[in-house]
Amino acid sequence: MSANLDNIRNDIDKLAEFNATPANGLTRFSYTDEHQKVKEYISQEMKKAGLEIYEDAVGNLFGQRSGLDNSLPVVMVGSHFDSVKNGGIFDGTAGVVAGLEIARILHSKNIKTKYPIFIAALVEEEGGRFGSGLFGSRAMIGKVAQDDLSRYKDENGVSIAEAMQKFGLKPENLEKANNWKDKIKSFIELHIEQGPILENEKKDIGIVETIVGIAAYEVEITGRPDHAGTTPIDMRANALLLASAIVQYVDKLAIEAGEGTVATVGKLEVFPGAVNIVPGKVYFTFETRSRNEHKVEHIVNSVEGFLKEKCKNGLTYNIKKILLKKPTPLSPKIISTMEENAKRLNLNYKNMISGAGHDAMFIREIADTGMVFVPSKNGRSHCPEEWTDYEKIKIGTDLIYQTVLGLAEI
Numbered sequence: 001m002s003a004n005l006d007n008i009r010n011d012i013d014k015l016a017e018f019n020a021t022p023a024n025g026l027t028r029f030s031y032t033d034e035h036q037k038v039k040e041y042i043s044q045e046m047k048k049a050g051l052e053i054y055e056d057a058v059g060n061l062f063g064q065r066s067g068l069d070n071s072l073p074v075v076m077v078g079s080h081f082d083s084v085k086n087g088g089i090f091d092g093t094a095g096v097v098a099g100l101e102i103a104r105i106l107h108s109k110n111i112k113t114k115y116p117i118f119i120a121a122l123v124e125e126e127g128g129r130f131g132s133g134l135f136g137s138r139a140m141i142g143k144v145a146q147d148d149l150s151r152y153k154d155e156n157g158v159s160i161a162e163a164m165q166k167f168g169l170k171p172e173n174l175e176k177a178n179n180w181k182d183k184i185k186s187f188i189e190l191h192i193e194q195g196p197i198l199e200n201e202k203k204d205i206g207i208v209e210t211i212v213g214i215a216a217y218e219v220e221i222t223g224r225p226d227h228a229g230t231t232p233i234d235m236r237a238n239a240l241l242l243a244s245a246i247v248q249y250v251d252k253l254a255i256e257a258g259e260g261t262v263a264t265v266g267k268l269e270v271f272p273g274a275v276n277i278v279p280g281k282v283y284f285t286f287e288t289r290s291r292n293e294h295k296v297e298h299i300v301n302s303v304e305g306f307l308k309e310k311c312k313n314g315l316t317y318n319i320k321k322i323l324l325k326k327p328t329p330l331s332p333k334i335i336s337t338m339e340e341n342a343k344r345l346n347l348n349y350k351n352m353i354s355g356a357g358h359d360a361m362f363i364r365e366i367a368d369t370g371m372v373f374v375p376s377k378n379g380r381s382h383c384p385e386e387w388t389d390y391e392k393i394k395i396g397t398d399l400i401y402q403t404v405l406g407l408a409e410i
């Protein structure tokens, strides 16, 4: 029995409707109307697939298929349902849909497994709304601080806590989400590759060995707002001048680091932000990623050293960590099981590294974890052009289905 292509297409196309920016890619942020519609659709499909549903304290949605012994740790399949701003319809969604389809197959064949099987649809992986990514999976393992819920705000100044409350969740219950230690036997995530390797090498499947290390920081440089006409050019404390030097500097550091290291200033806001005012303050984020944790460390230290050295004559800075995660090797046992199943299914696969972060990197801290990639057209993602053939998602789902049967012990 294999995944049903029409089901996969219908799920993805239906979920794509829950979108705040239909004229420009997909924007589906957490604790919004779009989130509510996703929750209703996924709950409906989980129920039809015979799953018992529950939402945890931060809005992660789980569907449980009982095993012969429900006291055993679970085999979990899932990914995130939120998106970046103006992103694509497959990032995260493909992994949730793969889980839904696996639940449907198990239900239709009334398959009994020894271990319970959970399907997971996780919240706020992208950090698109609040800037604090991998939130749902970090909450599951107790790696979200209570004051993060008031620290991180959206572009309208609404904090995570206020948005959760409005959505019907109790921020004070955050800690209740952290209840998965020793309760997950295996976690499997299907995800689009978001890069060009599988397509270029004409492979259908990527079996992920390691997820790169990631460091992300937010920085505020404070100078002095002044009249752009009357303030002599050598008497300014221009915050944007230093910030723009850092935009160039991180790029140079990543090129020098090699080994596929990347660094990005993705968000930059200038205050007061007027034609005729010298920028008095700049807020920006930078992140760097590498398979080699020392490269990440070096780039973070170099940026901090640069800020220290250049912040004088009225310029000061403040830097705050958003995320710091060493490279995450995934589970060798699951990798070899996936390789055996891929061979048995005659799939042309490639072992690879993930340059993107995923919920799997935090669940890995408490459970054996594996990831399957499916090809991205032209390697594009986090943009409206993001595309993966439904057929490829079906192939990836079939591989995960076989892997889950083994892990849950049919």
Ligand code: HGY
Pocket (backbone or CB within 6 Å): 125, 126, 133, 355, 356, 357, 358
């Ligand atoms: O940023 C990432 O790597 C992921 O898409 N959240």
Ligand code: MN
Pocket (backbone or CB within 6 Å): 084, 091, 126, 382
């Ligand atoms: Mn993403």
Ligand code: MN
Pocket (backbone or CB within 6 Å): 080, 091, 092, 125, 191, 357, 358
């Ligand atoms: Mn993703």
